[in-house]
Amino acid sequence: MTEHIPSPADAVYVYAVCRAEEPPVLAGPSGVTDESPLRALTLGPALTAVVQSVRAADFTDEAWQARLADEPELERYARAHHEVVCAVAARCPTVPLPLSTLYHDEERARASLSRESERFHAALERTAHHSEWGVKVYVTDAPARQVAEAAPQGPAPGAGAGRAYLDRKRSLRDRRERHRTDGVRIAEVVDAGVSGLATASRRLPPHGARVPEERRTQVLNATYLVAEDRAAELARLAQSLRERTGAQVELSGPWAPYSFVGEV
Incomplete structure (x- = not known):
């Protein structure tokens, strides 16, 4: 040229x-x-x-x-x-x-x-001699059938069936809270594991569902600065975390360290 x-x-x-x-x-x-x-x-x-x-x-x-x-x-x-x-x-x-x-x-x-x-x-x-790696963690939402079974159907019933109605409503709320708590726990387990291997880390806001019918929730969206000679170790750790938590742990990279050059 x-x-x-x-x-x-x-x-x-x-x-x-x-x-x-x-x-x-x-x-x-x-x-x-x-x-x-x-x-x-x-x-x-x-x-x-x-x-x-x-x-x-x-x-x-x-x-x-x-x-x-x-x-x-x-x-x-x-x-x-x-x-x-x-x-x-x-x-x-x-x-x-x-x-x-x-x-x-x-x-x-x-x-x-x-x-x-x-x-x-x-x-x-x-x-x-470091690269940036992304880690996203998803937990599967409760099957639609279970939600439908737990959800109250129709308007609030009369006094005779009021207790059953409230019990089902409480059960649905409790299931949602357990699911949220489990997701937070899994995110912390994965983040702690990868942070222990990484030189630095940065947690980002989780993304919402990409499509309306997506049946999983993102509980961790983070990026990590990892030494180049520990890339294979990171891949093994990601697989171990999948097996331990039952969550979908998605690993992406290696990238140039976009997220970490401003932290000096």
């Missing part, structure tokens, strides 16, 4: 900051545009940003708001950004930067990022 010469109409898109004695080899992903190559921007001793020249008009507030409303287009940009971050992280310790981190020109990018060099070095020291 012919070298792209930045023009006044260009902006500098920054993907990540990495620690490398030599600028990383950037062959592979093309980034968010195929009009210019990825390149290294030296920030100081052993600190390099991975950047790309993009058309400034493609990243105005109006253009970005339109992109946010276009799910396929937004996904394309997010995937392109993530591919670059992963390619760099596979070669050297890396701090991923948020989607659409831009500067007006290279000089401003270098000056702004260099001011953050202490923070970048601390984050790189903390996350070097």
Whole structure:
């Protein structure tokens, strides 16, 4: 590809900051545009940003708001950004930067990022040779038949059957409370187990059901910073936790440590 010469109409898109004695080899992903190559921007001793020249008009507030409303287009940009971050992280310790981190020109990018060099070095020291792993835990909801059997049917009956009605209503409430309590207990067991292996962890709000007919409840949504040489141990632990708790324990990763580079 012919070298792209930045023009006044260009902006500098920054993907990540990495620690490398030599600028990383950037062959592979093309980034968010195929009009210019990825390149290294030296920030100081052993600190390099991975950047790309993009058309400034493609990243105005109006253009970005339109992109946010276009799910396929937004996904394309997010995937392109993530591919670059992963390619760099596979070669050297890396701090991923948020989607659409831009500067007006290279000089401003270098000056702004260099001011953050202490923070970048601390984050790189903390996350070097680690990956981020996601753990989601689901418990199966009570079968619809059991709920229907426990639920009061129709309007409240007369005095003669009032006790039976209240008993069934109380039974349904108790079942729901036991289910909630069991879910909390399982989440704590899984979190404690994985946290004992991880260097750091972060719990996120559980997601609701993805589809109305989904018959499971998410009780844990967390992410963990795990040393690269403990990945196999993590997989074994996840299987052990599935067997111990009877819950669905979903493991995803490894990822660049997006969730942990700000904790320095």
